[in-house]
Amino acid sequence: MRHSYLLLYAAGALLVLVLEALALAGWQGWLPRRPVEQVSQAHPMPAPQPATQPQTPPVQVSERPIEGYFRELRAQLRYVPARLGSELLTLDIPSRMLLAKSAARQANLDEVGLGFADVYGIINAESSWLPRDGSSRDGTPNLGIAQFEPDTATALGVRDPHDVVEAVHAAAEHMREAALWSASRIAGLKLSKPERARLLREGVSVYYNLSSRGRALWDGRDASRLPAATHAHIRNAQLGAQEAAWLEIRGGAAELADRARAGSVLTAAAGGAP
Numbered sequence: 001m002r003h004s005y006l007l008l009y010a011a012g013a014l015l016v017l018v019l020e021a022l023a024l025a026g027w028q029g030w031l032p033r034r035p036v037e038q039v040s041q042a043h044p045m046p047a048p049q050p051a052t053q054p055q056t057p058p059v060q061v062s063e064r065p066i067e068g069y070f071r072e073l074r075a076q077l078r079y080v081p082a083r084l085g086s087e088l089l090t091l092d093i094p095s096r097m098l099l100a101k102s103a104a105r106q107a108n109l110d111e112v113g114l115g116f117a118d119v120y121g122i123i124n125a126e127s128s129w130l131p132r133d134g135s136s137r138d139g140t141p142n143l144g145i146a147q148f149e150p151d152t153a154t155a156l157g158v159r160d161p162h163d164v165v166e167a168v169h170a171a172a173e174h175m176r177e178a179a180l181w182s183a184s185r186i187a188g189l190k191l192s193k194p195e196r197a198r199l200l201r202e203g204v205s206v207y208y209n210l211s212s213r214g215r216a217l218w219d220g221r222d223a224s225r226l227p228a229a230t231h232a233h234i235r236n237a238q239l240g241a242q243e244a245a246w247l248e249i250r251g252g253a254a255e256l257a258d259r260a261r262a263g264s265v266l267t268a269a270a271g272g273a274p
Contacts, residue, residue: 066106070165073102077164082130090129091164096120097247099165103172112179113200117244119172121201122208124240125233126171131164146171178207186220201241205234 076098079089091099097120104116123129126147134142140149143161146168153161156170182203186196199220206218209230217225223234 066169070163070169073099073165088130088132090131093247096123096129097244097251099168100244103169106169107172107176109172109176109179112176112183113197114175114179114204117241117248118175118201118204118237119168120244121237121240121242122171122175122204123168124243125205125236126208131162146174174208175204178204181207181215182220185218189220201237202234205237206230209233 077095078092079095080092082088082090097116100120100123101116104110104114104119109115109118123145127134127145129145131145133144134147136142136149142149143153144167145164146161148156148158148161148167148170150161152174153170156174158166158170161167179200182200185203186199189196189199191199202223203218203220206215206226210217210227214227214230223231
């Protein structure tokens with residue numbers, strides 16, 4: 001019996017020694033770390049990245065499709081002194097005709113009973129084809145060759161009223177609106193075809209030259225209440241349109257004469273051949 005107690009005492013003492021040894025080894029770092037700690041060191045967690053603000057791409061102003069056409073047209077225009085010895089420049093006659101025809105075509109003025117000669121006439125009435133600035137009686141600026149007021153230019157989408165190409169094309173668009181308005185004012189009148197065409201163009205000048213309140217004075221029957229400046233505008237637009245028609249006829253006649261001369265040369269050459 002006494003031998004059994006001795007064995008139990010010895011086993012207990014040995015167990016205490018083992019536990020103390022393990023504790024000492026752990027405190028000294030002699031034992032390997034747990035697998036979880038090893039994995040943690042092998043694959044460290046990524047450090048948090050600071051939040052970045054999204055970058056806004058720069059705003060790009062796109063070019064209008066018509067701009068390429070306008071550039072080509074500008075390259076064909078030629079300028080001459082407005083008067084002998086003057087530094088003020090104006091478009092030469094072929095450039096005026098080219099620009100008026102282009103503007104009328106782009107605005108489809110033939111659909112409302114107008115043509116290139118009417119564009120030529122309106123610009124003649126507004127500025128005599130001189131790219132200059134002026135002002136209305138109330139001091140409102142009139143800009144460029146088409147004499148647009150700033151609000152009118154903005155409404156028509158004109159970026160530069162002093163650009164003759166853009167301004168004349170915008171003037172043709174404005175004339176299209178004017179022709180529709182004029183046609184509605186004279187729609188109920190019994191008129192011959194020539195008289196309707198004349199009054200249509202008179203209304204275009206009224207629309208182009210006057211404000212909304214001033215336009216109400218014109219009904220196609222009586223133009224006596226219109227301002228003197230508007231009567232002058234109507235007259236100068238008519239004279240300008242007649243000039244354009246004459247220039248077109250003269251240009252066609254000159255082309256025919258050139259062809260006739262060329263034909264005569266060819267005929268003479270053919271007759272002289274053996």
